[in-house]
Amino acid sequence: MSKTPVQFRHNGFDVAVFVDGGASLLTALRDGVGDTSPKFGCGQGTCGVCSVLIDGELHLSCITLAETVGGRSVETADGLKAGAALHPLQTAFMENFAAQCGFCTPGMLMAAKALLDRNPAPTRADVIEAISGNICRCTGYEPIINAILAAAGNRQRA
Numbered sequence: 534m535s536k537t538p539v540q541f542r543h544n545g546f547d548v549a550v551f552v553d554g555g556a557s558l559l560t561a562l563r564d565g566v567g568d569t570s571p572k573f574g575c576g577q578g579t580c581g582v583c584s585v586l587i588d589g590e591l592h593l594s595c596i597t598l599a600e601t602v603g604g605r606s607v608e609t610a611d612g613l614k615a616g617a618a619l620h621p622l623q624t625a626f627m628e629n630f631a632a633q634c635g636f637c638t639p640g641m642l643m644a645a646k647a648l649l650d651r652n653p654a655p656t657r658a659d660v661i662e663a664i665s666g667n668i669c670r671c672t673g674y675e676p677i678i679n680a681i682l683a684a685a686g687n688r689q690r691a
């Protein structure tokens with residue numbers, strides 16, 4: 534099968550990968566770029582573990598065609614930290630015990646980042662709505678909600 538080249542920004546760096554026709558962005562990221570922070574869960578747009586930002590907007594990479602991100606900017610959880618320094622959301626998740634098995638965490642972080650980027654002072658209801666597309670089978674969601682609110686508060690005090 535012939536492959537199609539796709540060039541895009543990945544966490545601030547230019548990358549180019551060859552993808553099969555119809556390949557998902559999730560496959561391009563994991564198998565082409567080598568970024569395994571977006572996870573494969575349902576593969577059909579219902580669990581949120583594959584969430585990434587495309588040009589700052591939250592998308593499910595498992596149902597996004599890789600070819601559609603040519604020339605665009607893709608952010609994943611792998612790009613959140615700056616060197617050795619964790620992103621405030623990552624720190625808040627750690628401090629609030631918001632990750633257990635951790636499988637949902639990269640998607641949760643990206644959903645939370647999308648929220649805080651557009652709304653730096655969310656209400657609890659805003660947070661719940663923002664992560665409503667992300668399934669967590671471990672935490673009961675409360676620690677995740679608390680972590681996102683804590684990250685928002687810390688950012689406002691910074």
Ligand code: FES
Pocket residue numbers: 572573574575576577578579580581582583584593594595596
């Ligand atoms: S793997 Fe993409 S939404 Fe479940």
Ligand code: FES
Pocket residue numbers: 631632633634635636637638668669670671672
């Ligand atoms: S921490 Fe296990 S699925 Fe969320």
